[in-house]
Amino acid sequence: MATTVSPEFLSDELRNSKKYEALLIAFRHANEELHSITSANRNLDSILAKLAPDFMSALEGTSYFLLSQRRKIEYDHIDFEILSAYKLSTQTNTIQSEFFKQILEAGKSRSINDTSRDTYKDLEALGIKNAVLIPLKMLKRNFIIGVGNKQNLENYPFLAGDRIVLEYFVTSIATGLRTEERLDYEQNVIQAINESVSKGNTGQLLRQIVQAAALLSDSKYAAICSWAASQNQLVIQDAWNAQAEREITTFQQFRLREHGLNMHVATSASSKYIADTQNTSFNFYREKFEKDVRSAYCVPLISQKKVVGTLYVASTQLDGVSDEERHVLNRLANHAAVAFHNASLFSQSQNAQQLATDVIQLHEAIADVLQRHNQVEQIQQVLLEKHFSANHNLFIATYNEVEREIRLPIIFQDAQIIANPDKHHVFRPRKVGFKHGLIEYMLARRLPVLQIADFDQWPDKHRIGYEFRANLRCVLVVELKHEGKIVGWVGFRGFDEPNMFTERQVELLRKAAPHIAIILHNSHQYELKVGELEAVSRFQTKISDLNETEAGEVSQISAEIEDALQTLGLDTSYLYMALYHEKTKTVRTAVANFEGEQLTKEEIESNVTYQTRHLNERQGFTEWIIRTGRPILCHNQEAIRAKASDNIKITPYTFLSWFGVPMKVAGKTIGVLAIRSQQKENLVSAAYVELLQTIANQAAITIENARKYQELNERSKQNTVLFHASREIARAGLTRDDILNTLIELATKQTGSHLGVLYLEEQDLLEKVVFYSEETADEFPKTIGLDTDGITTLTFKTAKAQLVTDIAKNQMYQDWSGGKTSSQLSVALRDDSNPRRAIGVLSLEHARQSGLNKNDRKFLIALANLATVAIKDAEQVKDINRNKLVALMSTWGAEIVHDVNRETARIREKLFSLPLEFNLSAEVQSELEQIDKIAGDMQLPELPVQSPDSFNKAISQDRSDLDEVIATELETFKKQIQWHLLPTNEPRLTIDFKQKCGGLQVGMHHLWIRRILQHFLVNAHRHLSLVARPSIVVTTETHPTHIYVCVENNGPAIPEEIQRKLFDVPIKHANQVSGRGLILVRFICEAHRGKAWLEQSNEREGTCFKFSIPIVDSQN
């Protein structure tokens, strides 16, 4: 065959064919790598290393290298690590290169064909004579990928096309990984933040937040401030310089009050971005560290609708915080706010708990010694052991009101204890009025506390006698009072410097004072009646071993009281103790003895006299004592009857004696202790009444402590559960339902409820999203109309929590628990942007009356807030996932695929014409066939070209005439069958388009609609070959807001195990190729505010897929 083309050109064509073959293989491998990216396999280094041979082969290079640089934000350095290399003339693993730094800075790929110039000496040093270089910036590292030293350079150098191809390879892999990497990092940070909260490590927490903020926003500076709205005060808690990797310590120079960005954000509770700090009304450049700041972003930290602080980042680049980075910061801020708030709550509760524990320990330590001198020494030892030092110069003074005498059994001066103070010229016992000490000063003014931070500045210092005030710098004295009488003082004197006492020490001393007073009083009594009080001593010893709960405490105390009273020779056959709960105003009988036998709980509750009741329900002795705080002492039946009055309507007239005293703590009556008898008159002599009162008060303190301890424990437990919940959220994965399931389970278990259920609003209905119970079957309706009566709908409509402690008394309660529920608590999930509006309801049901209480309400509201944040986060994550896929679709579908398809078509055309024009050897022929086959196997979707950034904006404006689009696509599809263009061929197939929607406009680009339809059609067609009369029917259904498009076929049913995950995971086809088509379909639909689903698939009715697209107003 004659040829008009020179052999040189023939070889060119062959060369090109080979090159394209290599390219196609490389594309296929890259494609496979991209599809096989999983959470466990996201390592860019290893993916690129795997593809390196393909890159080299496709570009005809003979060398390859991958350089990496640890990323320092906005900071350029020239150290590079050689991660992988092939045929480089260097043995080192690291290099320093200004040239590579510039490549990264410019961010542009390059093809360089001659490295002999000085500019390229760094490449020459690696033995690279010519190269294609691709720079790549990831979150934590920068990379440069290079393919160099082209084969047969004299024939062909590196072309721009080579560079573009390699860039596509690398960036498309990086696009997916970068989003994953960022998401991963975000998730890790959030988890780490939550963990820091639960560990109570606030410092670490704040550092994590600022570091994450700097890294995620690519900014040089980040800071977190706390906001005290009441004082209009912003305080920097931590600030970070990410370039230098150190904290910014010049806090005080960061003036927040002067029209600063942080102040604005804190007061307006909305975020603010300054793209150019040189062109803004906000103050910048006042501080040294701000001199290189060019843009800044600040976001408020909002927890439970209140601003708790601000998160601030500043970049040295103009407009340096991108839109996406700001979104990431907003998300981080949500978590930071909750964490920040929880951390401060946690530390508050820890402090309170610690203080309570210290007071209790103090009590324990001093309770078991009774002789006064030992007692005082014990107090001294306990106070100095842990809370104060000798430098604080403790003193303890006792006061005898009758004698008006002050004694100082313990006093320190200059950190030394004064031995034998009774003989000391200053500190010996004195009568009131003879000297002018601190105690006289307090006594004269009835001061319960005297705290002088700086004695020199104290205006009254001259009122203190010289012998007492010499060298004095600060003072803390607390009065010791028992039953309204002053029994002494405990105090400290500082001689070294002013302000020696912390707030905590003051608080501790104030809390311990009533205790010390009782003990001093007791020991005073002891001195008077040593023998009688032995019993009290034992009682105190025994009850000092504290139980954690009130119930445990009461049973122990009652036994001890009985024992103590019996030792004193008192008859406890009719002992009685009732406890009063101020919050619920209920009176409960804790102990009731009758003829020496203690009534059981059940006997008490079934007895009208003793059963638990409201304070106002009855007017008996117990109620009177509780109301008045005064004792009732009746020696005989007559006296008992005589007590009847307007305020006492019921008298225990069956008794012959009745001695009841109030159990008091801190002036409050928390119960009644009574010794009674149905057999003896004059059961107790007057002398014992005071003793009885002391025992009652001791018991009261212990019970009250137990109550507080229990409450504190409860609160701290709830906090722990909240932190636990945050952590669970971070772990539960990112789907909304997983998170909500976890939350409901936690709420149900924590409150001891028997079931938990969550409804979310969905188109004027409440839709059940989660139901949790380990014991009760789910009989709850799937949806509840908003006009239905019920506690759930009431909660939703009022957006307020509803607590029903006894459902029998509530008309609104609807029972779906099979009669199991006795109390219910429902809280509203509130709309973030409008707190008055609910978006859902979280309900718990308890099997016991009052099983759910006010404490649970607080807890559940906190949990509901967490749930709202979680739902919002999950939605945002869904958006991220969608954008990620859209990005992948765009990158692959639009840019590469489009080009590849065009090139493939060209190659195939060329390949087809080559054998016609030339005589080719069999070997070349077979090679060409091979190439043709590979080119033919490339199946890539054709999608409209859209960049990921413009995607969301663009789709909101798309309009299509649905009937027209469906008709066009069906025509095209029929032609494809007719022309044998589909992988399988089924000429018998009938295709119908029924029930058109009358020219309605829908909000989706026609190419997307056709892409979705095409997918359903090709899929259906593929499975129809075994059917007798294969048919596909496309119909539309018009709904108020959306049009549903149904694609039905009469092919075989889809296996059930696949049906469930069709739209969620890639489905393996028979040829082992993973199909992602349906995921794409789903994301395309969701991106357009529609949905895609499998309506049905069974042998009888065939298979029907549906998708919905929103209708748009054609005028708008």
Add this chain to the structure above:
Amino acid sequence: MPFSKKIYETLTMKKKILLFDDDFQSMEPFKNLLEAFDYAVELTASAGLLQRLKNEHFDLICVDFMIHLESPGENNEIVKNVHYDNIIWHNTGQEFLKRLRQGDYASENGSGTSQDVPTIVISATADPNEESPANYVFEKPFDPREVLEKIEHLLEKK
């Protein structure tokens, strides 16, 4: 009042563009595009061109770097192209541009193509990051609209 013939010819004369390129097949659509915009365009890298430049006036030259020694021309005939001894074929365009600017192809009476003629590099081996004697540098594959815009800009300015 009628224009003089000279003025009329000057006003209606098409601007002449030389596409110095050996790939007739791939550059022909671009040639057609320029012609549609009323330019007179010649697409060639044939060896005889260098001599013609001394007498013939071009308003603008687009230069490809990689010039094969021979290539198929408009009618698939073999064309012998510009080639410089000791210069590898894929640097031919660079050498051409260098010599053009040196005045190697300028005529003494100034009737041919000026050594300062506006030039645009369009080549698969061009690196826009490097300095060039040309007014603009484009990589192949290129966006015809972008190049057209630059051509119009250069010729208007002139």
